[in-house]
Amino acid sequence: MAIEKMSLAKALNESLRKALETDPKVLIMGEDVGKLGGVFRITDGLQKDFGEERVIDTPLAESGIVGTAIGLALRGYRPVVEIQFDGFVFPAYDQIVTQLAKMHARALGKIKMPVVIRIPYAGGIGAVEHHSESPEALFAHVPGLKVVSPSNASDAYWMLQQAILSNDPVIFFEPKRRYWDKGEVDVEAIPEALHASRVAREGSDITLAAYGPMVKVCLEAAAAAAEEGKSVEVVDLRSMSPVDFDGIQASVEKTRRLVVVHEAPVFLGVGSEIAARITERCFYHLEAPVLRVGGFHAPYPPARLEDEYLPGLDRVLDAVDRSLAY
Amino acid sequence: MTVESTAARKPRRSSGTKRAAGAASARKTAAATAQTQDAVPQLVQLLTPEGDRVDASNSAELAEFAPFVADITTEDLRGLYRDMVLTRRFDGEATALQRQGELGLWASLLGQEAAQIGSARALNDEDYVFPTYREHGVAWCRGVDPTNLLGMFRGVNHGGWDPTINNFHLYTIVIGSQTLHATGYAMGVAKDGADSAVIAYFGDGASSQGDVAEAFTFSAVYNSPVVFFCQNNQWAISEPTERQMRVPLYQRAQGFGFPGVRVDGNDVLACLAVTRWALDRARRGEGPTLVEAFTYRMGAHTTSDDPTKYRRDEETAAWEAKDPILRLRTHLLASGGADEAFFAELEVESEALGKRVREAVRAMPDPDTMAIFENVYADGHALVDEERAQFAAYLASFEGGE
Numbered sequence: 001m002a003i004e005k006m007s008l009a010k011a012l013n014e015s016l017r018k019a020l021e022t023d024p025k026v027l028i029m030g031e032d033v034g035k036l037g038g039v040f041r042i043t044d045g046l047q048k049d050f051g052e053e054r055v056i057d058t059p060l061a062e063s064g065i066v067g068t069a070i071g072l073a074l075r076g077y078r079p080v081v082e083i084q085f086d087g088f089v090f091p092a093y094d095q096i097v098t099q100l101a102k103m104h105a106r107a108l109g110k111i112k113m114p115v116v117i118r119i120p121y122a123g124g125i126g127a128v129e130h131h132s133e134s135p136e137a138l139f140a141h142v143p144g145l146k147v148v149s150p151s152n153a154s155d156a157y158w159m160l161q162q163a164i165l166s167n168d169p170v171i172f173f174e175p176k177r178r179y180w181d182k183g184e185v186d187v188e189a190i191p192e193a194l195h196a197s198r199v200a201r202e203g204s205d206i207t208l209a210a211y212g213p214m215v216k217v218c219l220e221a222a223a224a225a226a227e228e229g230k231s232v233e234v235v236d237l238r239s240m241s242p243v244d245f246d247g248i249q250a251s252v253e254k255t256r257r258l259v260v261v262h263e264a265p266v267f268l269g270v271g272s273e274i275a276a277r278i279t280e281r282c283f284y285h286l287e288a289p290v291l292r293v294g295g296f297h298a299p300y301p302p303a304r305l306e307d308e309y310l311p312g313l314d315r316v317l318d319a320v321d322r323s324l325a326y
Numbered sequence: 327m328t329v330e331s332t333a334a335r336k337p338r339r340s341s342g343t344k345r346a347a348g349a350a351s352a353r354k355t356a357a358a359t360a361q362t363q364d365a366v367p368q369l370v371q372l373l374t375p376e377g378d379r380v381d382a383s384n385s386a387e388l389a390e391f392a393p394f395v396a397d398i399t400t401e402d403l404r405g406l407y408r409d410m411v412l413t414r415r416f417d418g419e420a421t422a423l424q425r426q427g428e429l430g431l432w433a434s435l436l437g438q439e440a441a442q443i444g445s446a447r448a449l450n451d452e453d454y455v456f457p458t459y460r461e462h463g464v465a466w467c468r469g470v471d472p473t474n475l476l477g478m479f480r481g482v483n484h485g486g487w488d489p490t491i492n493n494f495h496l497y498t499i500v501i502g503s504q505t506l507h508a509t510g511y512a513m514g515v516a517k518d519g520a521d522s523a524v525i526a527y528f529g530d531g532a533s534s535q536g537d538v539a540e541a542f543t544f545s546a547v548y549n550s551p552v553v554f555f556c557q558n559n560q561w562a563i564s565e566p567t568e569r570q571m572r573v574p575l576y577q578r579a580q581g582f583g584f585p586g587v588r589v590d591g592n593d594v595l596a597c598l599a600v601t602r603w604a605l606d607r608a609r610r611g612e613g614p615t616l617v618e619a620f621t622y623r624m625g626a627h628t629t630s631d632d633p634t635k636y637r638r639d640e641e642t643a644a645w646e647a648k649d650p651i652l653r654l655r656t657h658l659l660a661s662g663g664a665d666e667a668f669f670a671e672l673e674v675e676s677e678a679l680g681k682r683v684r685e686a687v688r689a690m691p692d693p694d695t696m697a698i699f700e701n702v703y704a705d706g707h708a709l710v711d712e713e714r715a716q717f718a719a720y721l722a723s724f725e726g727g728e
Contacts, residue, residue, distance in 0.1 A: 053517055059547055064506055064540030071510020074454075074495070075518070095537075098500050099507070106484035107496055109701040143702050143710075167704035195708065242708040 002188035008150070009179040011157040012042045012118075014187070016080065019164045020050045023078060026164060028055045029065055030082030030118075039084055040120055040179055062092035069115050070100055078114045080164060086121040086173075087130025093138075100169045101144030112167045116160070121149075122213045122263045123310055124177035126303040133300055134264035139171045140241040140273075147241040148194060149173035151215035153183035155198075155238060158191035166194070173240075175213035195239040197247035203233035206257040206323055209248055209274060211237040214261045214311065221316040232320065240270050248274060249281050256287040257326075259319045261311055266294040288326035293319045369620060370600055371590040375648040377656030379595075391587075394602040395595055400663040406447060406594045407658060408672055410439040410651045413463040415676040416472045419683045420462075420479070424629040428687050429479045433460045437592070437624030440650030441557045443467060444597025445525065445619070448605055451493070452522035454515075456508040459497040460557075461527050468494040472679070473686035482693050502528055502535030505554060509541045512550035512608075523608035524552040525601070531562025533578070534570045542582040542614070551608035553601065554579075554616045557591060559623035564636040579616035591621025592650040622648070695721070 006014065019026045028043055028050075034057035037044030047055035058065050062083060069079035083089045089096075096117065103113050123132030140147045146168050150156040156174070163170040192198060200215055201222050208218040215236045222232035235251050237243060252258045258278055260271035275290035293311045301309045370391055372380050382392035417435050424432040435442060442463030449455065449467070457464055465475055469492050477486030478497065485496035498504035508526030515522055532538055533556060545552050558575055560567055567575075579586030585607075589600040597619055604615035622645035626633050633642075658664040699714040 059540070059543050061540040061543065063537055064509075064544050067503065067506025067537060067540065068510030068513060068544050071507040071512070072514045073510075074489075074507060075511045075514030077514055077517075091536075094500070095503065095506065099498075099503055102484075104704050105701045107489060107701075108483065108485070109704070110488040110490060112704045146703070146707070168707075244708070 003184050003186045005182055005184050006153055007180050007182050008153045008156045008175070009040060009042055011153040011183075011185050012160055012174065013044055013046070014185070015157045015160040016043060016046060017049070018187075019080070019161065020046065020054060023164075025076060025078045026054070027072060027077050027079045028082070029058050029069055029079050030056075031058060031060055031065075031084050033057060033082050038082055040176065042118070042120075042174075042179075043082065062088055062090075063095050066092040066095040066100065066115075066117065070095065070103065070113065073113050073115050074111065078116075078164060080116045080118065083117060083119045085127075085131045086119055086133040086135055089117075089119055089135065092117075096139070096145070096169075096171075097142050101142050103144075104168070105144060113169045114164075114167050115169045116163045116166075116172050117169070118160075118172045118174060120176040120179075121173045122175055122177065123300060123306050124213065126306070128303070129300070132303075132306065134173075134262065134295065136171070136173055136240050136262075137264055137269050140243075140270060145169055145171055145241060146195070146239070147171045147173065148239045149175065149212035150238065151175065151178065151200075151210075151212055151236050153181070154185045154189075155236075157185045157187065158189070159194055159238065162191065162194040173212060178213055178216065181216070195242050195244060197238055197244035198236045199233065199247075199251065200236040201232070201234040203231040203255065205231045205255060206259065206320055207233045207235055207248070207251040207255045208259050208261060208316065208320070209235045209237055209251075209271075210261040211240060211270075212262075214263060217311065217313060217316060218261055221313050221320065224313060224317060225320055230320065230324065237270075243270070243274060243277075245274075245277050245281065248278055252278055252282045253285050256285050257323045258286070259291045259293060259316070259323055261293045261316055261319075263295055263310055265297050266292045267297050269294055288323045291319045291323050369588050369590055370596050371593050372596040372599060373593045373653055373657060375592070375653050377653045377660055379657070391596070391599040391603050394599040394606070398595065398598070400658075400661075403595075403654065403658060404664050404668060406443055406598070407651070407654050407664070408675075409443040409447070409463070409466060410594065410654070411672055412676055412679055413439050413443065413466050414651060415680055416466070416683055417462055419680045420476060421625070421629060423476070423684065423687050424479070429476060429629075430481050431479050431628050431630060433479075433628045434623075434625040435460050435462050437622045437645065437650070438557055438559055438619075439463055440594035440654075441555075441591035441597050441619035441621045444594040445527075445555050445601040445617070448598050448601035449525065450522060450605075452520070453605070454493045454495070454508075454511055454522070454524045456495045456504040456511070456524070456526045457497055458501065458504070458527050458529060458532070459499050460529075461497070464527065465494060468492040470494050473683055473690075476683070476687050477690065480687060480690055482690055501532035502537040502541075504528070505532075505538050505541035506544070508552050508554075509545045509548075509550055509614075512545065512552035512614075513548050515551055516548070521609050522551070523605045524550075525555055525605070526552060527555050527557065529556065529562065530558040530560065530567050530570050530575065531565065532556075533575055542579070542584075542616070545614040546583045549611070549613040551611070552614045553604040553608060554614060555601065555619065556616065557619045557621055559591075559621050561623050561627070561633070561637065563627040563631060564633075566637075574618070576616055576618035579614075584614045584616065586616040586618065588618045588620055591619030592645075592648045592653070594650060594654060621650075
């Protein structure tokens with residue numbers, strides 16, 4: 001059987017293995033990705049099987065990692081870069097924003113940049129500072145980049161395959177607190193398009209839109225709401241650039257209410273853009289303003305406070321109630 | 327600037343091995359060594375400002391590099407001279423075009439012709455070049471049409487050439503970033519088992535960037551076939567090298583584990599020799615090299631600044647005496663390597679180039695409005711498609727709109 005049950009982390013590992021087997025130009029680069037297999041073991045065993053020339057332990061310099069990945073891409077390679085933690089990506093931000101994102105355009109299409117940057121992101125694992133952040137909006141804001149985040153094992157496997165096949169740079173955000181969640185992966189399936197949203201649970205009263213780690217929270221909220229007789233639809237966005245506005249619109253035209261949920265700060269977050277666009281597209285369908293649930297305009301707090309900081313079941317249900325009260 | 331022999335370098339190396347004598351004394355030795363290095367930095371020179379060939383047989387250091395230009399014929403020298411003259415002519419024309427409003431900006435290479443022509447003529451076709459925004463002479467040697475360099479300065483594109491045709495990457499404006507691209511490319515060359523090499527150009531100002539330090543680290547760690555060619559033109563816009571470094575730049579390489587050489591950047595022959603030497607090392611699997619071409623930016627940083635506000639006339643005058651083109655002309659005349667007819671013919675060619683560049687720039691059309699949306703993504707993007715359609719509809723909504 002092609003269908004296997006595996007953790008999200010294992011699905012990523014299998015996906016990388018498949019890519020390395022399929023295309024000799026695929027390289028893996030990052031800090032501790034070799035013998036250790038990465039701090040989350042996503043690259044576990046890959047260096048052993050594919051060698052140090054293809055699974056490359058790099059110096060501890062993020063700008064250097066992404067900058068050399070750009071050079072390798074210019075040489076015809078397809079580097080898959082691991083940034084160890086969300087909060088460590090910023091030394092590479094200049095190379096990503098100034099160089100990687102613009103290269104195709106400034107070369108008038110003569111150069112392609114098939115570089116994937118994998119970033120374990122978001123909170124919920126009791127980590128120290130700089131290990132729990134959700135900077136996806138800072139990348140989604142940049143023309144030239146594509147930004148995605150899987151919420152489950154199957155998407156992890158397939159979206160990473162598709163990201164590696166993409167001729168554009170893809171920032172691949174991995175929900176680190178879901179690494180150990182298991183799900184079914186059909187490695188022979190025909191996957192959905194990389195940037196298409198997916199209805200994770202059907203409902204008719206209100207739509208919850210989320211991605212990455214918050215999809216599970218939204219599904220739990222939908223189950224809890226169902227006990228109170230409310231029918232909640234959950235849309236897994238999967239992609240933050242481009243956003244599948246058509247998919248959200250279709251759901252909202254049915255339910256007439258929308259709450260967008262993410263861990264990242266609400267202000268100028270992905271939810272803000274969705275609220276604006278859906279308001280434009282669905283003005284006469286909406287029964288309530290689009291609401292956003294997310295992080296606060298404050299640094300990610302120490303771990304003992306993160307349960308209060310992160311949008312949990314109750315904060316999502318509170319927003320559902322507020323929307324339904326209009 | 328005097329030519330130093332390797333004898334001056336040897337005590338440095340041996341003093342570094344005396345660390346067993348104790349940390350305190352090792353520190354003292356290091357400090358003393360640094361001072362010595364500051365006092366008399368080496369400088370590889372094969373053609374003096376007066377146009378005389380330097381006798382390499384008396385210098386162990388020069389003997390290392392001189393063989394790399396032993397095959398240079400008089401005809402080759404005339405070729406190098408021609409490259410420098412035509413590059414300067416093109417550069418001057420571009421500056422004039424900026425003054426006439428045809429270009430928005432121009433970054434002149436005036437004074438740096440020898441560093442660029444010498445290093446670029448050391449390259450093979452398969453080698454790959456990562457320039458800054460001032461490498462017009464390098465572009466010339468790579469066969470990039472000069473008029474193609476002007477598009478970005480006129481504002482019709484961000485780089486008007488296909489980098490893959492001439493192995494000449496697009497100009498990089500954020501300084502130092504390209505040294506990492508060069509290193510990555512060189513890592514790929516090594517993986518492919520190819521015997522080509524990579525050269526990254528940057529300046530004294532860029533040497534302060536973290537990306538340059540990271541490029542040094544990565545290339546050293548992976549032993550990548552890359553030459554870091556720094557044109558130290560003494561000025562980073564208005565900031566002198568004292569604001570970028572406390573030891574001669576080429577000495578930094580030692581700390582990263584690869585050789586650094588300072589070459590007279592106004593000596594085309596020495597630049598050719600040292601770059602050939604460094605590329606040869608790269609091709610033989612000996613890893614990166616830092617070449618510091620000691621030169622001078624005779625003009626402004628770009629057409630937007632006024633160097634008289636921050637540097638002295640005497641300094642500029644002193645460097646004028648070391649002009650890269652003048653010294654080769656003197657040499658060619660004195661040695662009988664070229665006659666007046668050669669120079670006259672070159673003048674005609676030079677004028678023709680100027681005319682061609684002028685006409686090409688003036689005829690350069692503005693891009694189509696919808697080019698804004700082109701090539702943002704290789705595989706397309708729904709938002710770009712949507713915005714393109716909306717903007718097209720908006721434009722069409724005007725009376726007479728298309």
